[in-house]
Amino acid sequence: MTTAPYITPIESSRTDAASGWQVGGDWTLAHYARLREQVLRLQGSATGGQLDLSALQALDTAGASLLADLVGPERLSQLVENASDLPGERRALLLAVAKAILRTETCEHPQPVAAWREVLGHIGEAVTEFWDQAMALLGFIGLTLSSMFAILLRPRRWRMTSLFAHLEQSGLNAVPIVALLTFLVGAVVAFLGATILAGFGATIYTVDLVAFSFLREFGVLLTAILMAGRTASAFTAQIGSMKANEEIDAIRTLGLSPLELLVLPRVFALLIALPALTFIAMLSGILGGGVVCAVALDIPPAMFLSLLQENIQLQHFLVGMCKAPIFAFLIAVIGCLEGFKVSGSAQSVGEHTTSSVVQSIFVVIVLDAVAALFLMEMGW
Structure with a gap:
């Protein structure tokens, strides 16, 4: 009561x-x-x-x-x-x-922080995070290179089945999308070039514009961006799912190297696939420009090929092809590294998959811009 x-x-x-x-x-x-x-x-x-x-x-x-x-x-x-x-x-x-x-x-109540201090704090956090990611990437590149050199002279340790499986997935299956995209971009570049050059009475130079742009820049750049969105994300999701399911821990328990078992086959596959896809992209882009020239500019295919042979030097093709292995290595390494960073949840897999795509595209574009400036200054 x-x-x-x-x-x-x-x-x-x-x-x-x-x-x-x-x-x-x-x-x-x-x-x-x-x-x-x-x-x-x-x-x-x-x-x-x-x-x-x-x-x-x-x-x-x-x-x-x-x-x-x-x-x-x-x-x-x-x-x-x-x-x-x-x-x-x-x-x-x-x-x-x-x-x-x-x-x-x-209890002391926190004092309000000035807006400019918050802005500087966020900038500092972003710079620190960028520095940490750069150091982690450089360290992982070193580990990958050392493992590559360690097994090159030991054929018994090559994972040929895994290599061909990833080569089919990242190379052969990507041929249609790469060819279609570069064909359409080549047609667009030819249309735009013809529209501008027609005002100067220099429509014939549309052939040089299309060939020069695709051999040096567009062929390798578009292919690398597609591989960053398609293949790097796949590498991150695959390795991240294995990390979440503790399969990588099981690999280590069996005495195997996750780097040798999971990373190197993907890196070698992309090193082979991306140059081949770059070559296909160059041909498709030039073909798209040739179709536009034949239909809209009355430049027959024989004349188109003759102008290519006379005006376009071999060095432009070599410049584009030399970029492909570098981009392939960085895309594969970034995709695998982000997969190993997964903490164990589905949300973490999604976050690191997005991060791998963003980082790969960023690195590819930055390196391509630096290479273009350097080669232009060198006269190559």
Whole structure:
């Protein structure tokens, strides 16, 4: 049976003002609303006074917090410590609540940070993250190269089945999309070039524009971007799923090297596939430009081929083909590295798959731009 809680003043013999307060009844959560109203009404006048808890029957943390609000947490701690007739469990409860309230009140609130400091902080975090990723990539490239050189002279350690499987997946299956995309881009470049050059009466140079752009830049660049989106993401998802399923730990337990078993076949496959796809992309792009020249510019195929042979040097083809192995190696390494970074959840697999595509495309475009500037300055 519950008893209604109450707060009554303790009259002083020297003054009409109350020298303290007597609380009684059940100070529990069930009576919290009624007690809260009384405490709010008496809160200012009760601070610093005496507190008689002899008539208190039931008490929980809600009632203890109201008592702390009534006389203040510091005063409540002093009164409880001096109340020798108070039961031990009740004294412990009141002291714990009072100390918790004091600890909360003394907590320092964080000062607002200026907007420019937040901006600089985000920039610093981005730079640090970029530096860490660059160092991790360089370290993984070193491990991959050392493993490649270690097994080149040991044919028994070559994973030929895995190599041909990845070669089919990343090379042969990508031929249709690479050929179609570069054919369409070649046609678009021919249309745009003819539109601009027609104003100068130099429509015939559309042939040189298409051949020059695809042999040096577009053929290898478009192929590398497609491989970054198609193959790097596949490498990351495959290795990441194995990491999430603890298959890589099982490989290590069997005494095998995950780098040799999972990374090297993918790297070798892309080193073979991307140059071959680059060659196909060059042919498809030039073919798309030739179709446009034949249909819209009245340049027959024989004349188109003759202009290619006369005006386009072999070095432009070699420049484009020399970029392909470099791009292939970096795309494969980035895709595999992001796969090993997966923490074990499906969300992590998705995040690192996206990261591998973004990093691969970024690295490919940056290196292509640097190579173009360098080769232009060298006169190649």
